[in-house]
Amino acid sequence: MSPATPLAVLALAATVGIAALMALTRLANRPGRAAAILTPMLFAVLVLFLWEVLTRGLAVPQVLLPAPSVIARAFWNASPELLQDVRQTVLFAAIPGFVCGSALGMVTGIAVDRSPFLQQGLLPLSSFASVIPIVGVAPIMILWFGFGWQSKAAVVLLITFFPAFVNMVAGLREASPIERDLMASYASTYWQTLWKLRLPAALPFLFTALKVNASLALIGAIVAEFFGAPVYGLGFRISAEIGHLALDRVWAAIAVAAAVGSGSYALLTAAERAATFWHPSQLPGSDRNS
Amino acid sequence: MSEAIAGIGVFRTARAGVPQWSRRILAPVVILCALLAIWSIAATLVNPSPAAAAAGIWPSNWWNPRPTLPSPPQIAVATWTGLFGYPVTSPRSLIYHAAVTLEAALAGFGLAAVLGTALATAIVHVRLLDRGLLPWVIVSQSIPVLATAPMVVVAMGYMGFSGLLPKAVISASLAFFPVTIGMCKGLRSPQTVQLDLLRTYNASGRQVFWALRWPSAIPYLLPALKIAMALAITGAIVGELPTGAQAGLGARLLIASYNGLMLLMWATLIVASLTAGLAVGALALLERALPRFRLPA
Numbered sequence: 255m256s257p258a259t260p261l262a263v264l265a266l267a268a269t270v271g272i273a274a275l276m277a278l279t280r281l282a283n284r285p286g287r288a289a290a291i292l293t294p295m296l297f298a299v300l301v302l303f304l305w306e307v308l309t310r311g312l313a314v315p316q317v318l319l320p321a322p323s324v325i326a327r328a329f330w331n332a333s334p335e336l337l338q339d340v341r342q343t344v345l346f347a348a349i350p351g352f353v354c355g356s357a358l359g360m361v362t363g364i365a366v367d368r369s370p371f372l373q374q375g376l377l378p379l380s381s382f383a384s385v386i387p388i389v390g391v392a393p394i395m396i397l398w399f400g401f402g403w404q405s406k407a408a409v410v411l412l413i414t415f416f417p418a419f420v421n422m423v424a425g426l427r428e429a430s431p432i433e434r435d436l437m438a439s440y441a442s443t444y445w446q447t448l449w450k451l452r453l454p455a456a457l458p459f460l461f462t463a464l465k466v467n468a469s470l471a472l473i474g475a476i477v478a479e480f481f482g483a484p485v486y487g488l489g490f491r492i493s494a495e496i497g498h499l500a501l502d503r504v505w506a507a508i509a510v511a512a513a514v515g516s517g518s519y520a521l522l523t524a525a526e527r528a529a530t531f532w533h534p535s536q537l538p539g540s541d542r543n544s
Numbered sequence: 545m546s547e548a549i550a551g552i553g554v555f556r557t558a559r560a561g562v563p564q565w566s567r568r569i570l571a572p573v574v575i576l577c578a579l580l581a582i583w584s585i586a587a588t589l590v591n592p593s594p595a596a597a598a599a600g601i602w603p604s605n606w607w608n609p610r611p612t613l614p615s616p617p618q619i620a621v622a623t624w625t626g627l628f629g630y631p632v633t634s635p636r637s638l639i640y641h642a643a644v645t646l647e648a649a650l651a652g653f654g655l656a657a658v659l660g661t662a663l664a665t666a667i668v669h670v671r672l673l674d675r676g677l678l679p680w681v682i683v684s685q686s687i688p689v690l691a692t693a694p695m696v697v698v699a700m701g702y703m704g705f706s707g708l709l710p711k712a713v714i715s716a717s718l719a720f721f722p723v724t725i726g727m728c729k730g731l732r733s734p735q736t737v738q739l740d741l742l743r744t745y746n747a748s749g750r751q752v753f754w755a756l757r758w759p760s761a762i763p764y765l766l767p768a769l770k771i772a773m774a775l776a777i778t779g780a781i782v783g784e785l786p787t788g789a790q791a792g793l794g795a796r797l798l799i800a801s802y803n804g805l806m807l808l809m810w811a812t813l814i815v816a817s818l819t820a821g822l823a824v825g826a827l828a829l830l831e832r833a834l835p836r837f838r839l840p841a
Contacts, residue, residue, distance in 0.1 A: 275672065282671045282676060293676045294675065294676050294677070294679040296676070297676030317698065317699060318702060318703070319699070375571035375573075375574060375575030379572055379575065382817075384774070385774045385817075385821055386774075386816065387816050389782070391813060394810070396801065397806060465686070476688050476691045477785075488691070489691065492694055501698070501699075505695075508695070511688045515687045516687060
């Protein structure tokens, strides 16, 4: 391939870009579900196309930004390794940590439900915990549990505990006094009220916590690997390939992490829609950004 | 009579927004003390210290020079020494490292606040961005952006930038999303009635923005900024990990990690938490100082 002149490349990119944007604007202004789904997809395709044309045409060094096709090839070539990395980081570290941390947080939330004192004591500490960079405990966990997945799972557990706890406490307050009085008039026990009224009412909060935790778990597992890991794992792959300046492989690993992240988010959103179909936020016409 | 229903009453009054300040202060303090007590007991059990065992005094397990679980007083002393034991310019001073990290975090935070607000403004006004870009901004919240940190450092190093700027970019790339999403919500919060009223006044788009959209968005801005600040500090710390940086809390953590210095890790972590707490607390104070910009409860 003969090297194109930068000016020609820029002119091509600008022409295609402007034409595509005009077409997309017309699409975006059309009502309906198809347009709402197609617009972001085509927008992404346009971005990828411009990325490819500009990085290749302007001969952007690989260290700065590899072209999407280069990344795709790296992804293809490295797929066995990446599969092992995903197994290590997602299956062994992120998911067990996520499950244990979220479950522990929710159980603690129920446990302190009957004690306003414990709630008032733990909530400020938990909101402080949401501010601090908890991932910094990774080196401590590595000293305690070694370089393997155990230390990463421990970090993820710690990170995911607090959102689950805080949202469980907030969610259990969601059932209104009238509804509780109704349950009381049925002579229902504390546990019956909890199970039949308050936990279902808390579900939107719990799903919020789970969605937050899903991305926190992935971030925690990856960043914890920056502190030290066995010779596989997504975080290890990223920091090791950076050392070799193999940026295409780094991007491939990041693409995998992004796919796992948005995949789990989509799963949780689907589960939320199925479980809390009755909630106003799930009804058609509600604010789709919330 | 009030005694009889105290159990329910506390809960109800707290919800009604009447703060019982003594309880609100007391409860966290008591819980914190209880946690520290459990921690101290665990520290005496976990840290083997032959000398202390020979002397037969258990609290001396608290001062094991290479502890598995450092005791609270030991951590407190290590933190104090780190903060105040050295001159502020010394590379051993944690104040020095906290300042380096905070500088990068604040730069990234400012960048994120400006860019996030600008993007939200664009999204609210340009339909193509609203439908084409906003879904991706929302999806990107589920993507581990922090994983790109080492790459940002290397790419910017290649372009000749090192030190503060790459860290600020990492911080900004994290803090950017909550600001964008919060501001999108905020700029859209005016109701149709209000927008219609301005239309009857024949207000221009710019007038609608400054007179209605912007003021209504401020209550959404400050909570978003608090989240952004916490993320910016995490971003700056993680940005210091892959750089081989000599300064900053992240670099300090990494050095402690390589050398197995448990006490330094804890002290650095505490200082990082304090830094984040102070920065977010300052924003919370600002929010409280602007009561007319708070969301109605």
